[in-house]
Each structure stands twice: as C-alpha cells, then as structure tokens.
Amino acid sequence: MSENQKQIDKPTVAEPPEGVSGQGFFATSFEKAVGLARKNSLWPLPFATSCCGIEFMATMGAHYDLARFGSERLSFSPRQSDLLMVMGTVAKKMGPVLREVYIQMAEPKWVIAVGACASSGGIFDTYSVMQGIDRVIPVDVYVPGCPPRPEQIIDGLMKIQELAGNESLRRRHSQEYEDLMKKYNIE
Numbered sequence: 001m002s003e004n005q006k007q008i009d010k011p012t013v014a015e016p017p018e019g020v021s022g023q024g025f026f027a028t029s030f031e032k033a034v035g036l037a038r039k040n041s042l043w044p045l046p047f048a049t050s051c052c053g054i055e056f057m058a059t060m061g062a063h064y065d066l067a068r069f070g071s072e073r074l075s076f077s078p079r080q081s082d083l084l085m086v087m088g089t090v091a092k093k094m095g096p097v098l099r100e101v102y103i104q105m106a107e108p109k110w111v112i113a114v115g116a117c118a119s120s121g122g123i124f125d126t127y128s129v130m131q132g133i134d135r136v137i138p139v140d141v142y143v144p145g146c147p148p149r150p151e152q153i154i155d156g157l158m159k160i161q162e163l164a165g166n167e168s169l170r171r172r173h174s175q176e177y178e179d180l181m182k183k184y185n186i187e
C-alpha cells in the first residue's frame, strides 16, 4: 500500500481537549468535553440564495468533503441545526424570513456569512439588497470573497469549530449575550 493510500485510509480522530491522562484514563472538565462534542458535530443549515451556494455544493462534494469535520448532516429544519450558513445575495424582502429561521434555531447556535453579498451586500449597492445580514441577525464569522473558494468556506467552518470548542457553557446566559440579542430585538 502506498504512503498516500495509507494517509487517505487513516481514520480522522478528533484531538482531545486539555486534560490529565494516565494508564487507562483521561480526565477533563465537563465544559471541555461538551465543547469537543459540539465542535465536531455542527449541523449546518444552508441558506443559499445565489452563486455562493454553488461553492457550498463543491464544499460538500467528495473532494473537499465537509464530512471530515462532522458536518455532513445538513438540516433544512432550523430546529435540527446549530450552524446557519448564509450564502448569496440577500434581498431586503428576505430579511424577515432569515430572521425567523435564526430565531427558530435552538441554542447554542452560530452563524457564518459566506461571501461578499452575505457579509456586506457585495457589489449590489442597490435599493433592494440588504447590505450585510448582520443588519438582522448576529454573525460569528465572515468569509470574504466573490465567491469564496471551498477552502475559504472550510476555513470559516474551522473558525466556528474554534468558537464552539472554547465557548463557556455560561455564555448564552451572560448579560453580554442578552444585550446582543436585545440589540437585534430577539427575546
């Protein structure tokens, strides 16, 4: 078997969090164990409205393979997803729809704005296009590009993994988070 084939066949194993290990045991904090599970099982909801969505299709294909990150299970129901990926030009008319989708997602949830349009309206500085989805929902990671390549989308997902893996279990109950939600008029 060639070295390359051995590399491909090697199972992907998640890195363990910081902890104490000895013969036959490994101990870590509850927060880190939860973070490990969350970061390696993000379920994306693809909210794709135009061309950036096509790049996402490539990201899901065998070559880039989002399954390597535990994120192959796409959800088209907000209640069974924790990562909202907004890809494409978002018209102002779609704003309330996007907001509703976000509100219906259960906590903890994260958001990626994929590409220039979702991040800032892109080249469409017109009366009908929303100049960035952060006008209606909070965004955790912005992926630049028009369109971004699949590598960039994967980089964005890995940034979310970093946030999810290191997030304090108390964050969603903090004053700071409540204030953020209030800013968007979300109860």
Ligand code: SF4
Residues within 6 Å of the ligand: 050, 051, 052, 053, 087, 088, 089, 115, 116, 117, 118, 122, 145, 146, 147, 148
């Ligand atoms: S950023 Fe570019 S590729 Fe992506 S939706 Fe906008 S125009 Fe299309």
